[in-house]
Amino acid sequence: MVKVKSILIVGVGGQGTLLASKILTQGLMETGYDVKMSEIHGMSQRGGSVSAHIRYGERVYSPVISEGEADILLSFEEMEAYRWLNYLKPGGKAIINNYRLPSAPILTGQTDYPEGLIEEMAKNVDVIMVNAMDIALGLSFAKSMNIVLLGALIKIAELNNINWENIIRRIVPEKYLEGNLRAFEAGMNSVS
Amino acid sequence: MKQLMTGNEAIARGAYEAGIRFASAYPGTPSTEILENIALYKDDIVAEWAPNEKVALEAVIGYSIAGGRAIASMKQVGLNVAADPLFSFAYTGCNGSAVIITADEPGIHSSQTEQDNRYYAKMAKLPMLEPTDSQQAKDMVIAACEISEKYRTPVIIRMTTRICHSKSIVELGSRREVPNKEYKKDIWQFTTMPAVSQKLRFQLEERLKKLTEEANNSPFNHIEWNNKSIGVIANGIAYQYAKEVFGEEASYLRIGFSYPIPMELITEFASRVDTLYVIEEVEPFLEEEIRAAGIECHGKDLLPRIGELSPKIIEETIKGVKKELLPMQPDKVTSRPPVLCPGCAHRAVFYELSKRKDLFISGDIGCYGLGALPPLSAMDTCICMGASVSAGHGAAKAFKGYNLDKHVVSVIGDSTFFHSGMTSLLNVVYNKSKTTTVILDNRITGMTGHQDHPGTGYTAQGEESQEASIEKIVNSLGVNDVKTINPLQLTELHEAIDSALENPEPSVIIARWPCALKKLSAKDKEEFGKHVKRYIVKKEQCIGCKKCIRTGCPALRYDKGNKKVLIDPIMCNGCSLCAQVCPVGAIVLDRK
Ligand SMILES: Cc1ncc(C[n+]2csc(CCOP(=O)(O)OP(=O)(O)O)c2C)c(N)n1
Ligand code: SF4
Ligand code: SF4
Numbered sequence: 001m002v003k004v005k006s007i008l009i010v011g012v013g014g015q016g017t018l019l020a021s022k023i024l025t026q027g028l029m030e031t032g033y034d035v036k037m038s039e040i041h042g043m044s045q046r047g048g049s050v051s052a053h054i055r056y057g058e059r060v061y062s063p064v065i066s067e068g069e070a071d072i073l074l075s076f077e078e079m080e081a082y083r084w085l086n087y088l089k090p091g092g093k094a095i096i097n098n099y100r101l102p103s104a105p106i107l108t109g110q111t112d113y114p115e116g117l118i119e120e121m122a123k124n125v126d127v128i129m130v131n132a133m134d135i136a137l138g139l140s141f142a143k144s145m146n147i148v149l150l151g152a153l154i155k156i157a158e159l160n161n162i163n164w165e166n167i168i169r170r171i172v173p174e175k176y177l178e179g180n181l182r183a184f185e186a187g188m189n190s191v192s
Numbered sequence: 193m194k195q196l197m198t199g200n201e202a203i204a205r206g207a208y209e210a211g212i213r214f215a216s217a218y219p220g221t222p223s224t225e226i227l228e229n230i231a232l233y234k235d236d237i238v239a240e241w242a243p244n245e246k247v248a249l250e251a252v253i254g255y256s257i258a259g260g261r262a263i264a265s266m267k268q269v270g271l272n273v274a275a276d277p278l279f280s281f282a283y284t285g286c287n288g289s290a291v292i293i294t295a296d297e298p299g300i301h302s303s304q305t306e307q308d309n310r311y312y313a314k315m316a317k318l319p320m321l322e323p324t325d326s327q328q329a330k331d332m333v334i335a336a337c338e339i340s341e342k343y344r345t346p347v348i349i350r351m352t353t354r355i356c357h358s359k360s361i362v363e364l365g366s367r368r369e370v371p372n373k374e375y376k377k378d379i380w381q382f383t384t385m386p387a388v389s390q391k392l393r394f395q396l397e398e399r400l401k402k403l404t405e406e407a408n409n410s411p412f413n414h415i416e417w418n419n420k421s422i423g424v425i426a427n428g429i430a431y432q433y434a435k436e437v438f439g440e441e442a443s444y445l446r447i448g449f450s451y452p453i454p455m456e457l458i459t460e461f462a463s464r465v466d467t468l469y470v471i472e473e474v475e476p477f478l479e480e481e482i483r484a485a486g487i488e489c490h491g492k493d494l495l496p497r498i499g500e501l502s503p504k505i506i507e508e509t510i511k512g513v514k515k516e517l518l519p520m521q522p523d524k525v526t527s528r529p530p531v532l533c534p535g536c537a538h539r540a541v542f543y544e545l546s547k548r549k550d551l552f553i554s555g556d557i558g559c560y561g562l563g564a565l566p567p568l569s570a571m572d573t574c575i576c577m578g579a580s581v582s583a584g585h586g587a588a589k590a591f592k593g594y595n596l597d598k599h600v601v602s603v604i605g606d607s608t609f610f611h612s613g614m615t616s617l618l619n620v621v622y623n624k625s626k627t628t629t630v631i632l633d634n635r636i637t638g639m640t641g642h643q644d645h646p647g648t649g650y651t652a653q654g655e656e657s658q659e660a661s662i663e664k665i666v667n668s669l670g671v672n673d674v675k676t677i678n679p680l681q682l683t684e685l686h687e688a689i690d691s692a693l694e695n696p697e698p699s700v701i702i703a704r705w706p707c708a709l710k711k712l713s714a715k716d717k718e719e720f721g722k723h724v725k726r727y728i729v730k731k732e733q734c735i736g737c738k739k740c741i742r743t744g745c746p747a748l749r750y751d752k753g754n755k756k757v758l759i760d761p762i763m764c765n766g767c768s769l770c771a772q773v774c775p776v777g778a779i780v781l782d783r784k
Contacts, residue, residue: 013530025196029196029361035196036358038354039358040353047528047530047746048528048529062432062433062435062436063354063359064358064502067504068515068517079528082524082525083522083525085518086517086518086520088518103529104531105526107746107749108742113526114526124518124519
């Protein structure tokens, strides 16, 4: 089996990072990997910055990823990608949602949303942008943005040999199932 | 069967498998999900939210003395509240078994202090277990019940955020049905009168000796021999980090039964390695004892005492290896502090209070603590649960005593009021301070993720129950000036505050409106109706004065380009606060 891999999923409270990491870890476990996942919530429910650390391989010890250790950084929001950038390995991949959520100091006009972050990151790492919101809106299901991003991640992490449909079927409520399956597919197809 | 579980889910599963029949807790990050998950075993375990941690532990004490298996869970500061019964319980011991979970928070992610509750085990002289992953969390509940029964002692399981909230794979087992222990009246065991305690004091020391032997032989204290030039002693999550860093370059003594400290085993391990490192988060709990036993080691001379450890910290401090990180400038990104949700009724109260300049606002713990932050900035203090009302009383006495013209308003949530605000308010009345207490009755425990409490009229397992009336409680405590208002009606709120501040007697305002994220109960729907509304800004009428922005609602954006405000249609919860503060009526109900 492979060496331990680390995926860091970051975003803003309420964006659905939790569901994405739940599906991912379930699939990894069922494939036979040892899996650990760590997340910090609490205050972060209220629109704060959130993160889920996922590690898998033959035998995993630490559930947290150290700075400079993530193979892939999946960010649900542009500025959050930069905030967590130094968790990525030099040579790692950053999958970034083409989406901005201004934080409180920006909303109240104390400061502006920072510009040029993506360009700066692209100088040092492989940046893969995903228009997840547009794709989700195209499916008339804005709330499936998280699953679009999960689809993109699965493709980039080369985990498409796992039967994800089967896992999504068991985790996602019936009502949202079809929409989420289409979102997942669209996400996979959005990257190469 | 295997399942990915958080440490908290695993504790709940352990309670189920151990044949536990009663659980009581008060919510608190990172422990909350323990009781939430136990509550799902409806047919096998009675799970209750207690009004506070002391009550939760005392319920468990009673259950276990009566002969049953029970578990109490709380966050680290919760054990401060429950410390009084904890110490007595160590003396009386139990009859059936009793497990107490403390969930500590190195790094203070969602707490007020970074305290190392392992010292409670030492001070109360109770056995303590510390899991290193979810599998152990489950196994330790079962083992704790056995230890508890064998030695008739409550057992502490100490978790930390990373154990509580990390998922790892757990092998599920089945539930064992354990008969209750016969209850026999025994005042020489179960009443802590001085003469009895003097006797129990000796029993406690005897028990501790036996438990030390148990710890030295416990499978949870496990030696793993590899290269002997480095020896690592580590507990909880620190073991996983150490293993990640040293792999097979080191030998390990993983401490899972950490009090009484298994010193014989430690001595033996230490004698066979060249250099010994003690790796533990926060305080040098093990290290102090190891050094006191005359064993040379490294620990806090290298590792930080503050905050969480990580593989990186261990690698840098002990191995001296520094990794190249990707270049970045942290100050390029702005902070993302948590904020009150769109439509949160607390916002209205702080907005009104923030307009008055002569107030001392004594705050408390809950979502409403966020009222301290800009743009509302309407809070002077926030200490611990219930302190708003009692510290407010003290401050009012000081302002009066020194002839200072400042009014005190104490602000407390509904769950916090039931937790420990009632006795504080009694003090206000009894000792006559002129304070105004605003009770933010949002019909739920918001901060910790929406748990029921005595005021909601439902139990932890969803049964209907007597709904505690805050109004009647406050009346009975002796407050005569009590007004219940809808905080989202600014005029009503404004008048209520004016009238309360003018009254020379203590006054209470109950601001009653459900949390914007609460899943409304049948009772709520009846009282508050359904309200699915959105507000929009009429662009042509907006004068760009930013008055609405000053409410701090995150659904409102100021567009610098055209100097107008807009409302994010997905985020708006339709509370109408912004519409009420707009001076030109540019914000209106979305009729679509
Ligand atoms: C002794 C103690 N127990 C538990 C907690 C965790 N905690 C913080 S605030 C809170 C309850 C808040 O509920 P409420 O007073 O209703 O206010 P809301 O969050 O709904 O605004 C809890 C349980 C704590 N900080 N201290
Ligand atoms: S969860 Fe409820 S109480 Fe907490 S900030 Fe949101 S609306 Fe307010
Ligand atoms: S009505 Fe105004 S203040 Fe209330 S949630 Fe909507 S935008 Fe925010």
